[in-house]
Amino acid sequence: MGRSLSLTARFLVAATFATVSVSVRVSTNFDLKPFTINLGDKIPRLKSLVKNTYLPAKALYPDAGPEKGIELETLGQLRTDWLTNFDWEARQAELNQMTQFSATIEGLTVHFVHEKSNDPGAIPLILIHGWPGSFHEFSPVIKPLTQSSISASGRNVSFNVVVPSLPGFVFSSAPPANWTTVDTARIFNTLMTEVLGYSRYAVHSTDWGAAVGYSLYESFNATVGAAHFVFLPFSPPSTQEMAENNITLSDTQKVTEQLYIELTTSGMGYFIEQTTKPNDIGLALYDNPMGQLAWIGTTFKLYSDPRAGTPPSVLNNTAILTSVSLYYLTESFLSSVWIYAQNPSMFRTTYTKAPTDAPLLFSMYEYNPGLWPEEYVAKVGNLVSYKVHDFGGHFAGLDNPPALIADIREMGQHFKA
Ligand SMILES: *[C@@H]1O[C@H](CO)[C@@H](O)[C@H](O)[C@H]1NC(C)=O
Numbered sequence: 420m421g422r423s424l425s426l427t428a429r430f431l432v433a434a435t436f437a438t439v440s441v442s443v444r445v446s447t448n449f450d451l452k453p454f455t456i457n458l459g460d461k462i463p464r465l466k467s468l469v470k471n472t473y474l475p476a477k478a479l480y481p482d483a484g485p486e487k488g489i490e491l492e493t494l495g496q497l498r499t500d501w502l503t504n505f506d507w508e509a510r511q512a513e514l515n516q517m518t519q520f521s522a523t524i525e526g527l528t529v530h531f532v533h534e535k536s537n538d539p540g541a542i543p544l545i546l547i548h549g550w551p552g553s554f555h556e557f558s559p560v561i562k563p564l565t566q567s568s569i570s571a572s573g574r575n576v577s578f579n580v581v582v583p584s585l586p587g588f589v590f591s592s593a594p595p596a597n598w599t600t601v602d603t604a605r606i607f608n609t610l611m612t613e614v615l616g617y618s619r620y621a622v623h624s625t626d627w628g629a630a631v632g633y634s635l636y637e638s639f640n641a642t643v644g645a646a647h648f649v650f651l652p653f654s655p656p657s658t659q660e661m662a663e664n665n666i667t668l669s670d671t672q673k674v675t676e677q678l679y680i681e682l683t684t685s686g687m688g689y690f691i692e693q694t695t696k697p698n699d700i701g702l703a704l705y706d707n708p709m710g711q712l713a714w715i716g717t718t719f720k721l722y723s724d725p726r727a728g729t730p731p732s733v734l735n736n737t738a739i740l741t742s743v744s745l746y747y748l749t750e751s752f753l754s755s756v757w758i759y760a761q762n763p764s765m766f767r768t769t770y771t772k773a774p775t776d777a778p779l780l781f782s783m784y785e786y787n788p789g790l791w792p793e794e795y796v797a798k799v800g801n802l803v804s805y806k807v808h809d810f811g812g813h814f815a816g817l818d819n820p821p822a823l824i825a826d827i828r829e830m831g832q833h834f835k836a
């Protein structure tokens with residue numbers, strides 16, 4: 420008896436030491452460090468390249484329209500703003516108002532914003548961007564989400580907000596060639612649970628981030644307590660399929676559907692290029708800020724609300740130039756376009772339900788080119804809320820921040836702690 424007790428005691432002591440040494444090893448391994456953006460010394464080169472890149476004096480075909488690619492006048496105005504009105508130091512100072520860190524996970528440097536609420540009951544939340552987005556597209560919603568406020572359904576909700584940069588985007592290092600969005604989901608779950616110690620958290624995601632976010636939703640049902648999407652990694656149904664299923668569209672949804680048809684019939688050039696020959700465009704524009712501006716700017720212009728830049732939208736030229744500057748100055752345009760080649764079948768054609776009872780919320784924005792009717796979203800998860808907004812586009816965090824804040828806050832009503 421005495422002998423076995425002492426054995427047990429020794430075992431417990433050994434186990435305790437083992438636990439201590441493991442946790443010490445893990446926390447030093449993640450190499451968590453505060454992060455500050457400091458790219459000012461690269462600005463002179465950017466400005467000189469922009470200045471020395473000339474554009475045609477007049478448009479070759481003035482009536483071609485933005486469907487044929489960014490219009491000369493639009494690009495010229497952005498160029499002028501970059502050279503005359505755009506103040507990188509001010510933008511950088513604004514971005515640095517967000518508390519940022521870097522950590523090393525599975526050998527990759529992961530950059531992220533971590534803004535905590537003062538409320539001890541705040542819900543941990545991860546916001547995941549896509550291409551050509553970045554953590555910057557969430558800057559208008561981060562602080563408000565940390566603040567306690569009453570949701571539409573009447574609950575007092577606040578969040579501890581985490582916004583990582585996807586691997587290969589801005590300050591996160593480029594992943595190995597075989598890396599997929601499933602791998603990103605795994606390291607982002609590690610970020611939330613092991614690096615930051617949140618045992619359960621909520622997810623919001625868009626574009627490529629939605630592939631990551633949906634992977635979190637379906638594969639980490641012990642840690643994901645709610646998910647909100649504005650985009651899904653499932654092929655939107657065709658107009659004909661919706662008609663056959665007796666789905667009738669609202670006027671707002673008809674606009675979205677039309678944009679989606681335009682995207683799939685005449686807007687897939689960049690998508691096919693980046694999926695099949697990422698090095699061609701990636702290297703061609705690597706040190707070409709005007710080229711990146713045209714290639715990225717067209718997406719911001721075409722897939723935002725026609726009223727973009729007027730309230731509640733803050734998606735004006737300053738926002739576009741901040742995004743493009745981030746890609747250029749961090750030399751991450753090349754690694755960012757590789758995400759297409761690394762995930763050639765992002766859109767699943769079979770709608771299957773994720774093995775989780777965590778609530779799923781969905782919001783559509785009129786000028787976001789992808790229509791997932793409520794009936795289809797309900798097939799992939801435990802749908803508890805479906806909202807339609809008649810203002811905003813693909814970059815909701817910039818194009819309609821108040822609506823996105825309200826919809827994300829609504830997760831607090833359903834969050835399974
Ligand atoms: C919401 O909760 C916060 C933190 O607990 C509290 O300070 C605030 O007064 C609450 N607001 C309302 C309207 O109840």
Ligand SMILES: *[C@@H]1O[C@H](CO)[C@@H](O)[C@H](O)[C@H]1NC(C)=O
Nearest residue numbers: 526594595596597598599602
């Ligand atoms: C992916 O590539 C890395 C090295 O670049 C290699 O270590 C790893 O085994 C590869 N993974 C798969 C699943 O092939």
Ligand SMILES: *[C@@H]1O[C@H](CO)[C@@H](O)[C@H](O)[C@H]1NC(C)=O
Nearest residue numbers: 660661662663664665666667
């Ligand atoms: C659609 O409506 C028609 C006419 O009411 C009906 O015959 C058909 O079965 C419906 N289809 C589906 C998929 O519900």
Ligand SMILES: *[C@@H]1O[C@H](CO)[C@@H](O)[C@H](O)[C@H]1NC(C)=O
Nearest residue numbers: 504732733734735736737738
């Ligand atoms: C763009 O929007 C931001 C945020 O609303 C504003 O501070 C800035 O002055 C705007 N820039 C331009 C060029 O209008």
Ligand SMILES: *[C@@H]1O[C@H](CO)[C@@H](O)[C@H](O)[C@H]1NC(C)=O
Nearest residue numbers: 638640641773774775776777
């Ligand atoms: C969570 O996922 C596991 C593995 O797929 C599954 O066995 C389990 O039933 C799921 N839990 C819920 C609540 O669906």
